[in-house]
Amino acid sequence: RAGDWCLTPGVRFEDVDMRRLDYSTADPRRSQGPTRIRENSVSVAIPGFGVLYRLNSDWRLLAGIHKGFNPPAPGSTAKEESSVNIEAGARFDSGDLSFEAIYFVNDYDNLVGTVTESTGGGEVGEQFDGGEVIVSGFELSSSYGWDIGDLEVPLNLKYTWTTDAEFRNAFDSSFEPWGEGSLGAELPYIPEQQLRAMAGLNTKQWRVNIAASYIGKLRTKAGQGSFDEAESVEDRIVWDMMAAWRFTPRLSTYIKVDNLLDETYIAARRPAGARPGL
Secondary structure: OEOOEEEEEEEEEEEEEEEEEEOOOOOOOOOOOOOEEEEEEEEEEEEEEEEEEEOOOOEEEEEEEEEEEEOOOOOOOOOOEEEEEEEEEEEEEOOOEEEEEEEEEEEEEEOEEEOOOOOOOOOOOOEEEOOOEEEEEEEEEEEEEEEEOOEEEEEEEEEEEEEEEEEOOOOOOOOOOOOOOOOOOEOOOOOOEEEEEEEEEEOOOEEEEEEEEEEOOEEOOOEOOOOOHHHEEOOEEEEEEEEEEEEEOOEEEEEEEOOOOOOOOEEEOOOOOOEEOO
16 A cells, blocks of 8 residues: 555466366266276466555545466366456445446456356366457446435445457357357357346335346357347346344344246256246
């Protein structure tokens, strides 16, 4: 710290040894030992740097740059996942009212896709290189609260606008969420717009909160241009509610209702086709 400046440099060093033992399904007791052993070792230094500047008692400016890293799985032919992640923005806090605006960029040298039971596209654990990827956008959040006698009224709003989420190179893989990727193909399961708004009524003995979440239309498989109905999910608004009652300082109860208005929607298309929401 120096005056109105706060600098936070750091570095993390990882030395990882991984070992995967595969057993035959015909040997459920594993008495015959593993049918295959795969190993992998990696060492890496992961630096980061953050800076915050105090404009006055209410306003702050902030920025940061950090390396992202994920080691390849044992026996994987994929490269390690690596990226440079940058953020910059402003923060306001005056007590009852707070606000934050952040611009972010995640610049991947290599994005790795891993096959799971829900993705499809190969043996579980198999990995694929996606190459260069850029994800960028804005995150906004604000909160405000005021008192009406013994009643507290909190309001919260969070918004994410993803301006870019695309591959910067062409590639060919059997990883089902990506398929045969092309330059400019948009990543799956990243909507352009996301919004959550919450309002509540609180007292010392009880509280009620209601929230609305909006998720914009998104792709379920990498692509570009117009949306394919069979490989996308429509936008939706889902309402949730929670109420709580405090009997004593040590005993309380609550009730929570997800999807309060019983909205029918598709949440994903993997595994095995359309998956329903709550």
